[in-house]
Amino acid sequence: MIEVLRHPVFARLFTAQLAALLGTGLLTVALALLAFDMAGDRAGAVLGTAFAVKMVAYIGLAPIANAAVERVSRKAVLIGADLVRVAITLAMPFIDAVWQIYLLIFVLQAASATFTPAFQAVIPDLLSDEEDYTKALSLSRLAYDLENLVSPVLAALLLALMSYHWLFGGTAIGFAASAVLVSLSAVPARPASRKVRSFFERVTRGTRIYLATPRLRGLLALNLAAASVGAFIIVNTVVIVMGGDGHEQVHVAAALAAFGGGSMIAALSLPRLLRSISDRTLMTAAAVSLAALALFYALFLPPTGSFALLLMVWGLSGLLYSTVLTPAGRLLRHSAHAEDRPALFTAQFALSHACWLVTYPIAGWAGEAIGLSPTLAVLGMMALAASVAALTLWPSDDATELDHDHHDLPPDHPHLQEFAARGTRHRHVFVIDDEHRVWPTQG
Numbered sequence: 001m002i003e004v005l006r007h008p009v010f011a012r013l014f015t016a017q018l019a020a021l022l023g024t025g026l027l028t029v030a031l032a033l034l035a036f037d038m039a040g041d042r043a044g045a046v047l048g049t050a051f052a053v054k055m056v057a058y059i060g061l062a063p064i065a066n067a068a069v070e071r072v073s074r075k076a077v078l079i080g081a082d083l084v085r086v087a088i089t090l091a092m093p094f095i096d097a098v099w100q101i102y103l104l105i106f107v108l109q110a111a112s113a114t115f116t117p118a119f120q121a122v123i124p125d126l127l128s129d130e131e132d133y134t135k136a137l138s139l140s141r142l143a144y145d146l147e148n149l150v151s152p153v154l155a156a157l158l159l160a161l162m163s164y165h166w167l168f169g170g171t172a173i174g175f176a177a178s179a180v181l182v183s184l185s186a187v188p189a190r191p192a193s194r195k196v197r198s199f200f201e202r203v204t205r206g207t208r209i210y211l212a213t214p215r216l217r218g219l220l221a222l223n224l225a226a227a228s229v230g231a232f233i234i235v236n237t238v239v240i241v242m243g244g245d246g247h248e249q250v251h252v253a254a255a256l257a258a259f260g261g262g263s264m265i266a267a268l269s270l271p272r273l274l275r276s277i278s279d280r281t282l283m284t285a286a287a288v289s290l291a292a293l294a295l296f297y298a299l300f301l302p303p304t305g306s307f308a309l310l311l312m313v314w315g316l317s318g319l320l321y322s323t324v325l326t327p328a329g330r331l332l333r334h335s336a337h338a339e340d341r342p343a344l345f346t347a348q349f350a351l352s353h354a355c356w357l358v359t360y361p362i363a364g365w366a367g368e369a370i371g372l373s374p375t376l377a378v379l380g381m382m383a384l385a386a387s388v389a390a391l392t393l394w395p396s397d398d399a400t401e402l403d404h405d406h407h408d409l410p411p412d413h414p415h416l417q418e419f420a421a422r423g424t425r426h427r428h429v430f431v432i433d434d435e436h437r438v439w440p441t442q443g
Contacts, residue, residue: 004135009185010126014139016181017119020082021147022154023174027089029155030167031101037164038098050105051360057109058353065114066346067202074122075187081115082179084108089172093165117346124333124341125188134271134330141267141326145260145318190342206343209432210351213335214439216344218280218394219328223352224359225287225386226324228379229294229317231359233259236367236375240301240310251307258311262318270326279327280394286323287387293317294380301373334400336431400429405440 005011031050069077088108095101123140127133155167210216237259241252273282297313328348336344359379366375430436 004127004132004139007127007132009187010123010136012181012185013119013122013126013187014136014143016178016185017140018143018147019174019177019181020085020115021143021174022150023085023089023171023178025147025150026155026158026167026174027171029159030092030164030171031105033164033167034092034095035101038096038101050101052357053102053105054109055353055357055360057106058113059350059357061110062113062117062346062350063203063206063343065110066117066206066342067199069114069118070190070202070342073187074118074190075182075185077118078115078122078182078187079179081111081118082175082182084111085115085175086172086179089168089175092168113349117349118342120329120349121342121345122187124329125338130330131271131275133333134274134327137326137329138267138270141322142264145264145267145322190339202343205340206345206347207351209336209340209344210347212432212439215280215331215394215398216335216348218284218390219331219348220351220355221386221390221393222283222287222324223328224355225291225383225390226321227352227355227359228383228386229290230321231356231363232294232367232376232379233314233317235360235363236372237314239367240372241307255310255314258315259318259321262315262320263322264318266319266322267326270323274327274330278398279330280396280398283324283327284387284391284394286320287383287390290317290320290324291380291383291387293320294376294383298373298376298380301376334431337433340431340433 005014035050085108088104088111092101092104095104123136124133127136154170158167158170210220233256237255238252241255270282293313293316297309300309329345332341332344332348359382362379362382363375366378430440432439
């Protein structure tokens, strides 16, 4: 997997991603401490609102931001988004009201909603080889998992030496380093659009392509399956370990590390597995298994189950979670022309976070209202239903080349002229675009 880093531009961009992720991890710790400093016992409510603001920014602004910067160079977009994040994090130590937290988080996440899909859309243009791109996706997943493990440790070391306010400085350094590394990279130019589109069309184009493509409708269901179980683990691990089990903070870290460790194992294994197993088979099998594991463990939540069992279940959940989500970039790459990939990656970014916006409140509010075991059972059933939906929506014979008709096009249309020898019905690699607005049925 590591050999893909021999590609110099990808190596710089991957290092930029690591720097930005490390900054984000420090920000999470600093923001929690800032909320407690300002709101005391209400810190949980403040953070919950801040994370809701984050999700709203991701879902609502990502497509708008992508449309707004469509004619701006990718390098300028990435650097500009990083510089906005630097400015916002440097302002955070000076705020003195809770509403200012919400405002700055909204602006910060708007910049992230611009940066992340644009960054993700660059990589398939940079790595044309399918196996190299799969390795890049696994490395990216690995980076997220390492950030979850390393950032809290680094934050703890820094807090032993300085005030938490300085963590915002560390965050700014991470985003600044990302901007510098991007500036030193030969970022591929955005593929030219074949036609001028209205702003509304640019905003909605990615979502329209996404929802019109069967494999991506299946991917959306898989996003919901992963978010259902993932939200429970992220929100309720501390409650299970320190409440039901009566353990210490270090055990919370160990449980979350088990989840991250399982995810890392999957990321390391996927490039080899995907050589012999199809994306659909691997992703849907992992989703069904993740749902079944959640339903099983709902019977053994503390105080019934042991901490060792929790570690085993969390580790296996992380492995299955990563197996569901990591190959998503491959599906997006196969489902659009190069010019439409930024819009499609943006749609995936927004729609996947919409799934989390549904599952996070269920995991938190239902966990408090009806108890942890019933909540995990509810989310496990959601994950199972979403997995079955994915199997239904994503055809088992998911061919890239499809026979289709063009009765809607005039005989002299350039697309028909390209395949004139085959008539109005012909076969080629099929994606949703201006000439192909509806997925062909088997009939």
